[in-house]
Amino acid sequence: MTPVRQRKYSLVTPKKVHLIAAARPNFMKIAPLYHALKAQKWCRPLVVHTGQHYDANMSDAFFRDLTLPEPAHHLEIGSGTHAEQTGRTMIAYEAVCQTDRPDAIVVVGDVNATAACAMVGAKLWIPVIHLEAGLRSRDRRMPEEINRLVTDAIVDVLWTPSRDADANLIAEGVPPEKIDCIGNIMLDSFEMLRAKITTADTRAQLKLTGPFAVVTLHRPSNVDAAAKLEELVAAIEKISEKLTVVFTVHPRTRKRLAEYGLLERITEASGIRATEPLGYIEFMNLVMHATIAITDSGGVQEETTYLGIPCATLRENTERPITVSEGTNRLLKPAQLAAAVDEALSGRWPKGRRPELWDGQAAMRAERSLRTRLQA
Numbered sequence: 001m002t003p004v005r006q007r008k009y010s011l012v013t014p015k016k017v018h019l020i021a022a023a024r025p026n027f028m029k030i031a032p033l034y035h036a037l038k039a040q041k042w043c044r045p046l047v048v049h050t051g052q053h054y055d056a057n058m059s060d061a062f063f064r065d066l067t068l069p070e071p072a073h074h075l076e077i078g079s080g081t082h083a084e085q086t087g088r089t090m091i092a093y094e095a096v097c098q099t100d101r102p103d104a105i106v107v108v109g110d111v112n113a114t115a116a117c118a119m120v121g122a123k124l125w126i127p128v129i130h131l132e133a134g135l136r137s138r139d140r141r142m143p144e145e146i147n148r149l150v151t152d153a154i155v156d157v158l159w160t161p162s163r164d165a166d167a168n169l170i171a172e173g174v175p176p177e178k179i180d181c182i183g184n185i186m187l188d189s190f191e192m193l194r195a196k197i198t199t200a201d202t203r204a205q206l207k208l209t210g211p212f213a214v215v216t217l218h219r220p221s222n223v224d225a226a227a228k229l230e231e232l233v234a235a236i237e238k239i240s241e242k243l244t245v246v247f248t249v250h251p252r253t254r255k256r257l258a259e260y261g262l263l264e265r266i267t268e269a270s271g272i273r274a275t276e277p278l279g280y281i282e283f284m285n286l287v288m289h290a291t292i293a294i295t296d297s298g299g300v301q302e303e304t305t306y307l308g309i310p311c312a313t314l315r316e317n318t319e320r321p322i323t324v325s326e327g328t329n330r331l332l333k334p335a336q337l338a339a340a341v342d343e344a345l346s347g348r349w350p351k352g353r354r355p356e357l358w359d360g361q362a363a364m365r366a367e368r369s370l371r372t373r374l375q376a
Protein backbone atom coordinates (compact mmCIF):
# COMPACT_ATOMS: atom_id res chain seq x y z
CA MET A 1 0.00 0.00 0.00
CA THR A 2 1.29 3.52 -0.82
CA PRO A 3 2.30 5.44 2.33
CA VAL A 4 0.00 8.39 3.05
CA ARG A 5 2.78 10.98 2.58
CA GLN A 6 3.66 9.72 -0.89
CA ARG A 7 0.04 9.72 -1.92
CA LYS A 8 -0.33 13.32 -0.75
CA TYR A 9 2.60 14.35 -2.99
CA SER A 10 1.18 12.59 -6.02
CA LEU A 11 -1.98 14.71 -5.75
CA VAL A 12 -0.03 17.97 -6.07
CA THR A 13 0.72 18.97 -9.65
CA PRO A 14 4.42 19.86 -9.89
CA LYS A 15 5.15 23.39 -11.10
CA LYS A 16 6.30 23.41 -14.69
CA VAL A 17 9.45 25.51 -15.13
CA HIS A 18 10.94 26.29 -18.54
CA LEU A 19 14.72 26.71 -18.59
CA ILE A 20 15.70 28.67 -21.71
CA ALA A 21 19.01 27.91 -23.41
CA ALA A 22 20.18 29.26 -26.75
CA ALA A 23 23.97 29.42 -26.99
CA ARG A 24 27.10 27.77 -25.59
CA PRO A 25 27.43 29.78 -22.36
CA ASN A 26 23.81 29.05 -21.44
CA PHE A 27 24.20 25.30 -21.13
CA MET A 28 26.58 25.35 -18.15
CA LYS A 29 24.25 27.83 -16.42
CA ILE A 30 21.02 25.83 -16.83
CA ALA A 31 22.56 22.39 -16.13
CA PRO A 32 23.07 22.73 -12.35
CA LEU A 33 19.63 24.30 -12.01
CA TYR A 34 18.03 21.55 -14.10
CA HIS A 35 19.56 18.86 -11.89
CA ALA A 36 18.64 20.69 -8.65
CA LEU A 37 15.02 21.17 -9.75
CA LYS A 38 14.73 17.66 -11.15
CA ALA A 39 15.53 16.26 -7.71
CA GLN A 40 12.50 18.06 -6.23
CA LYS A 41 8.96 16.74 -6.19
CA TRP A 42 7.39 20.21 -6.30
CA CYS A 43 8.88 21.01 -9.68
CA ARG A 44 9.09 19.75 -13.27
CA PRO A 45 11.96 21.48 -15.13
CA LEU A 46 11.79 21.44 -18.95
CA VAL A 47 14.66 22.57 -21.17
CA VAL A 48 13.73 24.85 -24.07
CA HIS A 49 16.53 25.14 -26.67
CA THR A 50 16.03 28.06 -29.03
CA GLY A 51 18.66 26.68 -31.44
CA GLN A 52 20.78 29.85 -31.74
CA HIS A 53 23.84 27.61 -31.49
CA TYR A 54 23.37 24.41 -33.46
CA ASP A 55 26.78 22.93 -34.44
CA ALA A 56 27.44 19.67 -32.60
CA ASN A 57 30.49 21.20 -30.89
CA MET A 58 28.55 24.33 -29.82
CA SER A 59 25.49 22.52 -28.50
CA ASP A 60 25.16 18.68 -28.45
CA ALA A 61 28.57 18.23 -26.81
CA PHE A 62 27.40 20.32 -23.86
CA PHE A 63 24.15 18.40 -23.43
CA ARG A 64 26.30 15.26 -23.25
CA ASP A 65 28.97 16.60 -20.89
CA LEU A 66 26.44 18.24 -18.58
CA THR A 67 23.96 15.29 -18.72
CA LEU A 68 21.13 17.50 -19.86
CA PRO A 69 18.04 15.77 -21.29
CA GLU A 70 16.76 16.24 -24.83
CA PRO A 71 15.03 19.63 -24.94
CA ALA A 72 11.28 19.45 -24.37
CA HIS A 73 10.99 22.12 -27.06
CA HIS A 74 13.51 22.99 -29.79
CA LEU A 75 12.75 26.25 -31.59
CA GLU A 76 15.39 25.85 -34.36
CA ILE A 77 16.00 29.59 -34.66
CA GLY A 78 19.54 29.33 -36.08
CA SER A 79 21.71 32.25 -37.18
CA GLY A 80 20.56 35.65 -38.38
CA THR A 81 20.59 39.35 -37.60
CA HIS A 82 19.69 40.45 -34.09
CA ALA A 83 16.14 41.36 -35.10
CA GLU A 84 15.72 38.08 -36.98
CA GLN A 85 16.93 36.00 -34.04
CA THR A 86 14.98 37.97 -31.45
CA GLY A 87 11.79 38.13 -33.51
CA ARG A 88 11.86 34.48 -34.56
CA THR A 89 12.50 33.43 -30.96
CA MET A 90 9.58 35.49 -29.69
CA ILE A 91 7.17 34.11 -32.28
CA ALA A 92 8.22 30.49 -31.73
CA TYR A 93 8.37 30.71 -27.94
CA GLU A 94 5.01 32.48 -27.65
CA ALA A 95 3.45 29.53 -29.52
CA VAL A 96 5.09 27.10 -27.09
CA CYS A 97 3.75 29.03 -24.09
CA GLN A 98 0.27 29.03 -25.57
CA THR A 99 0.21 25.24 -25.97
CA ASP A 100 2.38 24.23 -22.99
CA ARG A 101 2.07 27.16 -20.58
CA PRO A 102 4.71 26.97 -17.85
CA ASP A 103 4.29 28.15 -14.24
CA ALA A 104 7.62 30.01 -14.49
CA ILE A 105 10.32 30.80 -17.05
CA VAL A 106 14.02 31.03 -16.24
CA VAL A 107 16.09 32.99 -18.75
CA VAL A 108 19.87 33.05 -18.36
CA GLY A 109 22.80 35.27 -19.29
CA ASP A 110 22.58 37.97 -21.94
CA VAL A 111 21.99 36.40 -25.35
CA ASN A 112 19.18 37.35 -27.73
CA ALA A 113 16.92 34.58 -26.40
CA THR A 114 17.25 35.97 -22.87
CA ALA A 115 15.49 39.21 -23.79
CA ALA A 116 13.16 37.57 -26.34
CA CYS A 117 11.79 34.91 -23.98
CA ALA A 118 11.60 37.36 -21.06
CA MET A 119 9.39 39.62 -23.21
CA VAL A 120 7.17 36.70 -24.21
CA GLY A 121 6.73 35.58 -20.60
CA ALA A 122 6.12 39.10 -19.26
CA LYS A 123 3.38 39.76 -21.81
CA LEU A 124 1.66 36.44 -21.07
CA TRP A 125 1.82 37.16 -17.30
CA ILE A 126 4.04 34.16 -16.67
CA PRO A 127 6.56 34.77 -13.85
CA VAL A 128 10.02 35.27 -15.38
CA ILE A 129 13.28 34.86 -13.48
CA HIS A 130 16.61 36.14 -14.79
CA LEU A 131 19.60 34.03 -13.84
CA GLU A 132 22.77 36.18 -13.94
CA ALA A 133 20.92 39.48 -13.52
CA GLY A 134 22.51 42.84 -12.80
CA LEU A 135 25.76 42.62 -14.79
CA ARG A 136 26.58 45.84 -16.64
CA SER A 137 29.46 46.73 -18.97
CA ARG A 138 28.04 50.27 -19.44
CA ASP A 139 28.80 49.79 -23.13
CA ARG A 140 25.62 49.94 -25.16
CA ARG A 141 27.47 49.05 -28.36
CA MET A 142 27.50 45.49 -27.00
CA PRO A 143 24.36 43.61 -28.04
CA GLU A 144 24.53 41.76 -24.73
CA GLU A 145 24.26 45.02 -22.73
CA ILE A 146 20.97 45.80 -24.49
CA ASN A 147 19.71 42.30 -23.70
CA ARG A 148 20.70 42.71 -20.02
CA LEU A 149 18.97 46.09 -19.67
CA VAL A 150 15.77 44.95 -21.40
CA THR A 151 15.58 41.69 -19.45
CA ASP A 152 16.27 43.16 -16.01
CA ALA A 153 13.68 45.89 -16.56
CA ILE A 154 10.79 43.45 -17.08
CA VAL A 155 11.42 40.24 -15.13
CA ASP A 156 9.79 39.34 -11.82
CA VAL A 157 12.80 37.90 -10.00
CA LEU A 158 16.48 38.78 -10.46
CA TRP A 159 19.06 36.18 -9.47
CA THR A 160 22.41 37.91 -9.23
CA PRO A 161 25.89 36.33 -9.19
CA SER A 162 27.50 38.89 -6.85
CA ARG A 163 26.74 41.91 -4.65
CA ASP A 164 27.97 44.46 -7.22
CA ALA A 165 25.17 43.22 -9.51
CA ASP A 166 22.63 43.87 -6.71
CA ALA A 167 23.98 47.42 -6.43
CA ASN A 168 23.63 47.98 -10.20
CA LEU A 169 19.99 46.90 -10.10
CA ILE A 170 19.13 48.98 -7.06
CA ALA A 171 20.73 52.03 -8.72
CA GLU A 172 18.40 51.44 -11.69
CA GLY A 173 15.36 51.41 -9.41
CA VAL A 174 14.72 47.67 -9.19
CA PRO A 175 12.89 46.97 -5.91
CA PRO A 176 15.29 45.10 -3.59
CA GLU A 177 12.64 42.50 -2.75
CA LYS A 178 12.80 41.24 -6.36
CA ILE A 179 16.53 40.44 -6.04
CA ASP A 180 18.06 37.22 -4.68
CA CYS A 181 21.85 37.02 -4.74
CA ILE A 182 22.37 33.32 -5.45
CA GLY A 183 26.05 33.42 -6.52
CA ASN A 184 27.76 32.15 -9.65
CA ILE A 185 25.97 29.07 -10.98
CA MET A 186 28.46 28.42 -13.80
CA LEU A 187 30.91 27.22 -11.20
CA ASP A 188 28.40 24.65 -9.98
CA SER A 189 28.88 22.99 -13.39
CA PHE A 190 32.62 22.95 -12.82
CA GLU A 191 32.19 21.35 -9.39
CA MET A 192 29.61 18.87 -10.73
CA LEU A 193 32.16 17.68 -13.30
CA ARG A 194 35.38 18.33 -11.37
CA ALA A 195 36.40 14.66 -11.29
CA LYS A 196 35.96 14.24 -15.06
CA ILE A 197 37.61 17.59 -15.79
CA THR A 198 40.61 16.74 -13.63
CA THR A 199 41.19 13.38 -15.32
CA ALA A 200 40.55 14.51 -18.92
CA ASP A 201 43.61 14.14 -21.16
CA THR A 202 43.23 17.25 -23.32
CA ARG A 203 46.91 18.13 -23.05
CA ALA A 204 47.93 14.68 -24.30
CA GLN A 205 45.42 14.89 -27.15
CA LEU A 206 46.91 18.21 -28.20
CA LYS A 207 50.48 16.95 -27.60
CA LEU A 208 51.19 19.79 -25.18
CA THR A 209 54.35 19.37 -23.17
CA GLY A 210 55.44 22.80 -21.87
CA PRO A 211 53.58 25.91 -20.72
CA PHE A 212 50.66 27.04 -22.84
CA ALA A 213 48.07 29.78 -23.20
CA VAL A 214 44.39 29.16 -24.00
CA VAL A 215 42.83 31.68 -26.39
CA THR A 216 39.12 32.24 -27.06
CA LEU A 217 37.76 35.25 -28.95
CA HIS A 218 34.34 35.94 -30.39
CA ARG A 219 33.14 39.45 -29.49
CA PRO A 220 32.00 41.38 -32.58
CA SER A 221 34.13 44.34 -31.35
CA ASN A 222 37.24 42.14 -31.66
CA VAL A 223 36.54 39.87 -34.60
CA ASP A 224 34.14 41.67 -36.94
CA ALA A 225 36.62 44.30 -38.17
CA ALA A 226 39.60 43.24 -40.27
CA ALA A 227 42.11 45.70 -38.78
CA LYS A 228 41.26 44.78 -35.20
CA LEU A 229 41.35 41.06 -35.87
CA GLU A 230 44.70 41.41 -37.69
CA GLU A 231 46.10 43.27 -34.67
CA LEU A 232 44.98 40.42 -32.42
CA VAL A 233 46.41 37.75 -34.71
CA ALA A 234 49.75 39.60 -34.72
CA ALA A 235 49.75 39.78 -30.91
CA ILE A 236 49.00 36.04 -30.68
CA GLU A 237 51.81 35.26 -33.16
CA LYS A 238 54.17 37.27 -30.97
CA ILE A 239 53.34 35.42 -27.77
CA SER A 240 53.55 32.06 -29.54
CA GLU A 241 57.32 32.64 -29.51
CA LYS A 242 57.18 32.47 -25.70
CA LEU A 243 54.76 29.58 -25.10
CA THR A 244 52.42 27.32 -27.07
CA VAL A 245 49.07 28.92 -27.85
CA VAL A 246 45.94 26.77 -27.98
CA PHE A 247 43.31 28.76 -29.88
CA THR A 248 39.84 27.19 -29.72
CA VAL A 249 38.22 28.98 -32.62
CA HIS A 250 34.58 30.09 -32.25
CA PRO A 251 32.50 29.74 -35.47
CA ARG A 252 32.03 33.52 -35.77
CA THR A 253 35.79 33.98 -35.52
CA ARG A 254 36.59 31.21 -37.98
CA LYS A 255 34.29 32.82 -40.50
CA ARG A 256 35.94 36.23 -40.04
CA LEU A 257 39.51 34.86 -40.08
CA ALA A 258 38.73 33.19 -43.41
CA GLU A 259 36.98 36.27 -44.81
CA TYR A 260 39.92 38.57 -43.92
CA GLY A 261 42.58 36.14 -45.20
CA LEU A 262 43.97 35.55 -41.68
CA LEU A 263 43.06 31.90 -41.10
CA GLU A 264 46.36 30.39 -42.32
CA ARG A 265 48.31 32.63 -39.95
CA ILE A 266 46.54 30.82 -37.12
CA THR A 267 46.34 27.30 -38.53
CA GLU A 268 49.87 27.11 -39.93
CA ALA A 269 51.97 28.84 -37.25
CA SER A 270 54.26 26.37 -35.50
CA GLY A 271 53.55 27.74 -32.00
CA ILE A 272 49.77 27.88 -32.39
CA ARG A 273 47.35 24.91 -32.13
CA ALA A 274 44.10 26.02 -33.68
CA THR A 275 41.23 23.73 -32.71
CA GLU A 276 37.52 23.49 -33.25
CA PRO A 277 35.48 24.60 -30.22
CA LEU A 278 36.16 22.07 -27.45
CA GLY A 279 33.64 20.31 -25.22
CA TYR A 280 33.21 21.68 -21.70
CA ILE A 281 35.17 18.95 -19.92
CA GLU A 282 38.09 19.07 -22.37
CA PHE A 283 38.13 22.88 -22.33
CA MET A 284 38.05 23.27 -18.56
CA ASN A 285 40.86 20.73 -18.24
CA LEU A 286 42.96 23.01 -20.46
CA VAL A 287 42.03 26.13 -18.48
CA MET A 288 43.01 24.43 -15.21
CA HIS A 289 46.51 23.82 -16.52
CA ALA A 290 47.01 26.97 -18.58
CA THR A 291 49.70 29.51 -17.79
CA ILE A 292 47.28 32.20 -18.91
CA ALA A 293 43.87 32.48 -20.59
CA ILE A 294 43.53 35.15 -23.25
CA THR A 295 39.92 35.89 -23.98
CA ASP A 296 36.96 38.15 -24.52
CA SER A 297 34.52 35.56 -23.16
CA GLY A 298 32.35 36.36 -20.17
CA GLY A 299 32.46 32.84 -18.79
CA VAL A 300 36.21 32.43 -19.09
CA GLN A 301 36.78 35.59 -17.01
CA GLU A 302 34.79 33.94 -14.22
CA GLU A 303 36.24 30.44 -14.51
CA THR A 304 39.82 31.73 -14.35
CA THR A 305 39.06 33.83 -11.26
CA TYR A 306 37.55 30.76 -9.63
CA LEU A 307 40.59 28.63 -10.47
CA GLY A 308 43.22 31.32 -9.76
CA ILE A 309 44.50 31.23 -13.37
CA PRO A 310 45.83 34.50 -14.91
CA CYS A 311 43.33 35.95 -17.38
CA ALA A 312 44.01 38.64 -19.98
CA THR A 313 40.72 40.04 -21.26
CA LEU A 314 41.12 41.81 -24.58
CA ARG A 315 38.34 44.31 -24.07
CA GLU A 316 37.91 47.93 -22.98
CA ASN A 317 35.34 47.06 -20.32
CA THR A 318 33.79 44.14 -18.53
CA GLU A 319 30.36 43.45 -17.11
CA ARG A 320 32.17 41.30 -14.56
CA PRO A 321 34.40 43.86 -12.74
CA ILE A 322 34.59 41.64 -9.66
CA THR A 323 36.91 39.33 -11.62
CA VAL A 324 39.33 42.29 -11.84
CA SER A 325 38.88 43.73 -8.34
CA GLU A 326 38.97 40.37 -6.53
CA GLY A 327 40.08 37.77 -9.06
CA THR A 328 42.82 37.19 -11.61
CA ASN A 329 41.41 39.15 -14.54
CA ARG A 330 42.93 42.20 -16.28
CA LEU A 331 41.58 44.27 -19.14
CA LEU A 332 44.40 44.61 -21.66
CA LYS A 333 45.15 45.94 -25.11
CA PRO A 334 46.81 43.64 -27.66
CA ALA A 335 50.10 45.56 -27.28
CA GLN A 336 50.18 44.66 -23.56
CA LEU A 337 49.81 40.92 -24.13
CA ALA A 338 53.50 39.96 -24.42
CA ALA A 339 54.38 41.57 -21.07
CA ALA A 340 51.36 39.89 -19.47
CA VAL A 341 52.52 36.49 -20.73
CA ASP A 342 56.00 37.12 -19.30
CA GLU A 343 54.46 37.94 -15.93
CA ALA A 344 52.29 34.82 -15.94
CA LEU A 345 55.23 32.63 -17.01
CA SER A 346 57.34 33.98 -14.15
CA GLY A 347 54.59 33.11 -11.62
CA ARG A 348 54.28 36.74 -10.49
CA TRP A 349 50.59 37.15 -11.43
CA PRO A 350 48.58 37.59 -8.18
CA LYS A 351 46.32 34.62 -7.36
CA GLY A 352 43.30 36.74 -6.36
CA ARG A 353 40.45 35.33 -4.31
CA ARG A 354 37.08 33.77 -4.98
CA PRO A 355 34.16 36.23 -4.71
CA GLU A 356 31.51 35.59 -2.09
CA LEU A 357 28.97 32.90 -3.13
CA TRP A 358 31.15 31.53 -5.92
CA ASP A 359 31.14 28.20 -4.16
CA GLY A 360 29.42 25.57 -6.32
CA GLN A 361 26.18 25.89 -4.28
CA ALA A 362 24.32 28.47 -6.37
CA ALA A 363 21.80 26.01 -7.84
CA MET A 364 20.70 24.99 -4.37
CA ARG A 365 20.08 28.66 -3.48
CA ALA A 366 18.23 29.19 -6.77
CA GLU A 367 15.98 26.18 -6.12
CA ARG A 368 15.15 27.49 -2.65
CA SER A 369 14.41 30.96 -4.00
CA LEU A 370 12.15 29.61 -6.74
CA ARG A 371 10.25 27.33 -4.35
CA THR A 372 9.61 30.21 -1.96
CA ARG A 373 8.64 32.62 -4.69
CA LEU A 374 6.24 30.19 -6.39
CA GLN A 375 5.01 29.09 -2.96
CA ALA A 376 5.34 25.51 -4.12
Ligand code: UD1
Binds near residue numbers: 052054055058112
Ligand atom coordinates in the same frame (compact mmCIF):
# COMPACT_ATOMS: atom_id res chain seq x y z
C1 UD1 B 1 26.33 34.57 -29.22
C2 UD1 B 1 25.79 35.62 -28.24
C3 UD1 B 1 26.92 36.11 -27.34
C4 UD1 B 1 27.63 34.96 -26.68
C5 UD1 B 1 28.07 33.94 -27.72
C6 UD1 B 1 28.65 32.74 -27.02
C7 UD1 B 1 23.98 37.18 -28.83
C8 UD1 B 1 23.68 38.57 -29.24
N1 UD1 B 1 25.25 36.78 -28.93
O1 UD1 B 1 27.27 35.21 -30.05
O2 UD1 B 1 26.39 36.97 -26.35
O3 UD1 B 1 28.74 35.45 -25.97
O4 UD1 B 1 26.95 33.53 -28.48
O5 UD1 B 1 29.38 31.92 -27.85
O6 UD1 B 1 23.08 36.46 -28.46
N2 UD1 B 1 27.65 29.93 -36.05
C9 UD1 B 1 27.91 28.66 -36.51
N3 UD1 B 1 27.44 27.62 -35.77
C10 UD1 B 1 26.72 27.75 -34.64
C11 UD1 B 1 26.44 29.05 -34.20
C12 UD1 B 1 26.91 30.12 -34.92
O7 UD1 B 1 28.55 28.47 -37.52
O8 UD1 B 1 26.34 26.73 -34.02
C13 UD1 B 1 28.20 31.08 -36.81
C14 UD1 B 1 27.23 31.65 -37.81
O9 UD1 B 1 27.95 32.08 -38.91
C15 UD1 B 1 26.70 32.88 -37.09
C16 UD1 B 1 27.89 33.32 -36.25
O10 UD1 B 1 28.53 32.12 -35.88
O11 UD1 B 1 26.24 33.87 -37.96
C17 UD1 B 1 27.53 34.10 -35.02
O12 UD1 B 1 26.61 33.37 -34.23
P1 UD1 B 1 25.54 34.12 -33.29
O13 UD1 B 1 24.77 33.10 -32.53
O14 UD1 B 1 24.75 35.13 -34.05
O15 UD1 B 1 26.43 34.98 -32.32
P2 UD1 B 1 27.69 34.59 -31.45
O16 UD1 B 1 28.84 35.37 -31.92
O17 UD1 B 1 27.82 33.11 -31.38
Ligand code: UDP
Binds near residue numbers: 024028248277300
Ligand atom coordinates in the same frame (compact mmCIF):
# COMPACT_ATOMS: atom_id res chain seq x y z
N1 UDP C 1 33.96 26.85 -23.65
C1 UDP C 1 34.10 25.53 -24.04
N2 UDP C 1 34.86 25.24 -25.12
C2 UDP C 1 35.53 26.19 -25.83
C3 UDP C 1 35.41 27.55 -25.41
C4 UDP C 1 34.59 27.83 -24.33
O1 UDP C 1 33.54 24.65 -23.41
O2 UDP C 1 36.23 25.84 -26.81
C5 UDP C 1 33.08 27.15 -22.53
C6 UDP C 1 33.73 27.78 -21.32
O3 UDP C 1 33.27 27.14 -20.17
C7 UDP C 1 33.25 29.20 -21.37
C8 UDP C 1 31.89 29.07 -21.99
O4 UDP C 1 32.08 28.06 -22.97
O5 UDP C 1 33.12 29.80 -20.11
C9 UDP C 1 31.39 30.37 -22.48
O6 UDP C 1 31.33 30.46 -23.82
P1 UDP C 1 31.52 31.73 -24.71
O7 UDP C 1 32.86 32.31 -24.51
O8 UDP C 1 31.13 31.26 -26.05
O9 UDP C 1 30.39 32.77 -24.23
P2 UDP C 1 30.38 34.02 -23.23
O10 UDP C 1 30.67 33.51 -21.87
O11 UDP C 1 31.36 35.02 -23.71
O12 UDP C 1 28.99 34.56 -23.36
